[in-house]
Amino acid sequence: MEKKIIATTSLAGCFGCHMSVLDIDERILDLIELVEFNKSPVDDIKTFTKPVDIGIIEGGCCNSENVEVLRSFRKNCKILISLGECAIMGGLPALRNGIPIEECLNEAYINGPTVGLNTQHILPNDDELPMLLDKVYPCHEIVKIDYYLPGCPPRADLIWDALVALITGSKLDLPYEVIKFD
Amino acid sequence: MKDRIIEIINKYNGDSARLMDILHDIQAISGYVDKATIAILADKLNLSAAQIKETVSFYHFYSDKPLAKVNIYLNDSVTANMNGRKEVLNAFEEACGIKIGGVTTDGNIGLFSTSCIGMNDQEPAAIINDKVFTCLTPYRAKQIINGLKQGQQVEELMVEACGDGNNALPVINAMVYNNIRRKGALLNHDYPLFTVIKDILPNTSAEEIIDIVSESNIRGRGGAGFPSGLKWKFGSRAKGEHRYIICNADEGEPGTFKDRVLLTEYPEMVFEGMVTAGYAVGADVGLLYLRYEYKYLLAYLNGVLENMRKINYLGQSIAGIVDFDFDIRIQLGAGAYICGEESALIESLEGKRGEPRDKPPFPVEKGYLNLPTVVNNVETLATVVKIIKNGAAWYNQLGNKDSVGTKLLSISGDCRFPGIFEVEWGLKISDILDMCGADEVQAIQVGGPSGALIGEKDFKRELSYSDLPTGGSMIVFNKNRDLLTEVVLNFMNFFIEESCGTCSTCRNMPYVLRGKLLKVINGRGVKTDIEDMVNWANLLKVSRCGLGQTAANPIVSSIRNFRHLYDALVQKEIEYDSGFSLEASVLESCKAVRRQPLFHHNA
Numbered sequence: 102m103e104k105k106i107i108a109t110t111s112l113a114g115c116f117g118c119h120m121s122v123l124d125i126d127e128r129i130l131d132l133i134e135l136v137e138f139n140k141s142p143v144d145d146i147k148t149f150t151k152p153v154d155i156g157i158i159e160g161g162c163c164n165s166e167n168v169e170v171l172r173s174f175r176k177n178c179k180i181l182i183s184l185g186e187c188a189i190m191g192g193l194p195a196l197r198n199g200i201p202i203e204e205c206l207n208e209a210y211i212n213g214p215t216v217g218l219n220t221q222h223i224l225p226n227d228d229e230l231p232m233l234l235d236k237v238y239p240c241h242e243i244v245k246i247d248y249y250l251p252g253c254p255p256r257a258d259l260i261w262d263a264l265v266a267l268i269t270g271s272k273l274d275l276p277y278e279v280i281k282f283d
Numbered sequence: 284m285k286d287r288i289i290e291i292i293n294k295y296n297g298d299s300a301r302l303m304d305i306l307h308d309i310q311a312i313s314g315y316v317d318k319a320t321i322a323i324l325a326d327k328l329n330l331s332a333a334q335i336k337e338t339v340s341f342y343h344f345y346s347d348k349p350l351a352k353v354n355i356y357l358n359d360s361v362t363a364n365m366n367g368r369k370e371v372l373n374a375f376e377e378a379c380g381i382k383i384g385g386v387t388t389d390g391n392i393g394l395f396s397t398s399c400i401g402m403n404d405q406e407p408a409a410i411i412n413d414k415v416f417t418c419l420t421p422y423r424a425k426q427i428i429n430g431l432k433q434g435q436q437v438e439e440l441m442v443e444a445c446g447d448g449n450n451a452l453p454v455i456n457a458m459v460y461n462n463i464r465r466k467g468a469l470l471n472h473d474y475p476l477f478t479v480i481k482d483i484l485p486n487t488s489a490e491e492i493i494d495i496v497s498e499s500n501i502r503g504r505g506g507a508g509f510p511s512g513l514k515w516k517f518g519s520r521a522k523g524e525h526r527y528i529i530c531n532a533d534e535g536e537p538g539t540f541k542d543r544v545l546l547t548e549y550p551e552m553v554f555e556g557m558v559t560a561g562y563a564v565g566a567d568v569g570l571l572y573l574r575y576e577y578k579y580l581l582a583y584l585n586g587v588l589e590n591m592r593k594i595n596y597l598g599q600s601i602a603g604i605v606d607f608d609f610d611i612r613i614q615l616g617a618g619a620y621i622c623g624e625e626s627a628l629i630e631s632l633e634g635k636r637g638e639p640r641d642k643p644p645f646p647v648e649k650g651y652l653n654l655p656t657v658v659n660n661v662e663t664l665a666t667v668v669k670i671i672k673n674g675a676a677w678y679n680q681l682g683n684k685d686s687v688g689t690k691l692l693s694i695s696g697d698c699r700f701p702g703i704f705e706v707e708w709g710l711k712i713s714d715i716l717d718m719c720g721a722d723e724v725q726a727i728q729v730g731g732p733s734g735a736l737i738g739e740k741d742f743k744r745e746l747s748y749s750d751l752p753t754g755g756s757m758i759v760f761n762k763n764r765d766l767l768t769e770v771v772l773n774f775m776n777f778f779i780e781e782s783c784g785t786c787s788t789c790r791n792m793p794y795v796l797r798g799k800l801l802k803v804i805n806g807r808g809v810k811t812d813i814e815d816m817v818n819w820a821n822l823l824k825v826s827r828c829g830l831g832q833t834a835a836n837p838i839v840s841s842i843r844n845f846r847h848l849y850d851a852l853v854q855k856e857i858e859y860d861s862g863f864s865l866e867a868s869v870l871e872s873c874k875a876v877r878r879q880p881l882f883h884h885n886a
Contacts, residue, residue: 206872235869
């Protein structure tokens with residue numbers, strides 16, 4: 102069987118979901134037999150070099166760069182998976198949703214108790230910086246997402262089982278405990 | 284001020300369950316409930332400040348901030364909008380120089396939006412300092428504001444003539460019309476008032492009364508349709524030191540106004556129904572929960588109760604029946620649709636936020652103050668009186684096999700004769716449309732927003748609990764109406780506004796569904812959006828109460844019956860469109876940091 106090509110990225114996430122991918126432990130050796138990684142922090146390939154079968158997205162979108170990366174994933178990947186709470190619902194970064202963005206920026210760069218050196222009261226505005234979105238968006242509110250793997254982070258077993266099912270075309274067994282969290 | 288607050292608390296014997304009344308009294312003096320007041324209340328009522336704040340913040344008509352001297356609450360129901368609310372609102376805004384939700388700088392006039400106020404047959408309507416203003420026009424709006432600016436009192440600005448019937452009584456003095464269009468078994472004036480209390484109860488046992496109600500097969504007229512006789516039987520058997528009868532007059536389902544008319548014209552029968560229920564169930568206290576929007580009826584209704592006390596139809600040993608003591612108190616609500624749900628209503632009666640309780644236990648076992656409580660609709664109680672008088676067999680002749688008796692319909696919208704129609708169950712929708720003078724009908728909303736939006740193919744269906752149940756609300760829409768924007772969107776806004784927020788499903792999903800609906804309306808929808816709405820709506824069924832469970836009905840039933848409207852709006856050439864715009868979403872932050880948006884369109 103030809104190896105499937107996988108790409109991964111972390112947008113507005115904490116890399117915890119990527120850590121959870123590594124938590125599949127020695128099964129990563131089996132995984133390497135099944136897949137080849139393309140653009141991904143795992144192998145540090147920065148740009149897509151070939152068409153990808155499965156794109157795995159950690160984190161939601163909080164700025165314009167996230168949106169552009171996500172859109173490029175949609176363009177280059179046949180299947181996209183939202184991995185984890187932030188990709189699926191915005192997660193912790195989305196706590197800023199509902200607070201006017203100017204208030205957030207002022208708190209972070211001007212008024213906050215840890216702000217010491219910004220004597221000129223500058224809000225970051227260099228053209229090189231990504232532009233903040235009005236709120237943090239889950240990935241499916243930007244592009245079409247094919248599958249969702251919940252959790253914070255999703256358990257390694259869930260990631261493993263889902264990938265194997267997707268790659269081998271077998272049915273994924275999702276017991277209640279795996280998707281029920283509260 | 285502190286002394287006056289303590290005076291008010293003492294008036295209600297420091298009873299924390301009377302918090303609603305206490306807050307009403309405080310607002311009447313100071314216009315709002317401030318922090319200092321909350322601290323005093325918490326201290327004297329032995330509650331936490333958070334508990335008081337919970338109640339204050341829950342209801343539309345309490346405020347923790349100063350309001351204006353004159354506060355205008357303009358109804359935002361579907362029919363108000365169909366009848367020119369927008370123009371009236373513009374006129375108000377222009378004349379006051381403020382936007383809706385604001386208060387003029389001199390603090391004299393406040394302009395606010397509110398959910399359906401039960402005047403669907405005379406829209407657009409507003410409540411101005413507790414007075415109802417109906418059939419508003421832009422001209423009237425300007426006239427009212429100009430009058431207020433010149434120092435006229437709100438009462439002076441009401442029109443010269445009052446409404447019909449008892450609305451014209453000095454104690455009511457309202458410009459509201461009853462619009463009774465068709466009378467039947469309930470509304471016919473063939474019942475000598477208090478016959479049941481005077482002649483029947485003294486010679487009939489409680490069990491016999493319950494048997495008559497059971498045999499009549501009457502079901503609850505609020506909408507849910509629980510057999511009333513059975514409810515009374517459960518209530519009479521439940522164990523508790525006291526039992527309570529509650530009359531649910533929190534008529535909040537947009538489009539219904541029948542209870543308003545019953546309470547205006549037939550209050551004695553409603554109260555007599557409560558006394559009868561009290562006798563049958565063995566209760567000693569009756570509570571009528573009156574929605575705040577009907578406050579203009581309060582003094583009148585209290586007068587009726589006072590008269591009943593004078594002739595011993597309330598009080599001790601009523602009508603000479605030894606040991607039958609029963610009295611009725613009216614509890615004024617404070618503006619919350621959810622309080623029409625019986626357990627939420629009970630919470631509200633206890634002075635708390637109107638959040639539905641988990642069931643079981645049902646109120647018949649653990650209701651008001653955790654004691655057995657029978658909650659009946661206004662219409663049910665008034666009807667029961669006639670059933671007791673005329674017998675179960677008489678009532679069984681009316682209606683059809685599945686649904687016995689008559690139903691008061693509140694008909695509004697695009698028809699020549701909006702108003703109250705009493706019909707027998709089993710009537711066809713097409714006959715109802717003929718009856719109210721509706722032509723060129725595109726759709727009719729049966730049972731309010733939580734009911735169903737049906738079209739022509741269903742006009743042959745009959746009103747009945749098994750086919751088309753209804754609490755009485757019928758809103759007609761003609762062929763010129765844009766059902767999705769004018770109707771479905773309005774109803775979704777309503778559910779979002781009125782959710783109590785307890786269940787995450789009801790707090791979030793209607794919001795998500797409205798987003799999808801707007802996406803479709805704005806031309807960004809795709810076919811899967813329609814399927815998503817139908818599928819996601821199922822999640823709401825796990826909500827605790829009927830509001831949550833039915834909050835998706837406007838969307839689901841319009842997709843079921845008017846799918847072509849959705850299909851016409853969605854994009855055909857593409858399969859997916861999230862509706863997201865990068866350009867629009869960065870505008871706010873770029874403005875905040877003062878930079879020009881810059882896009883890499885090759886991405």
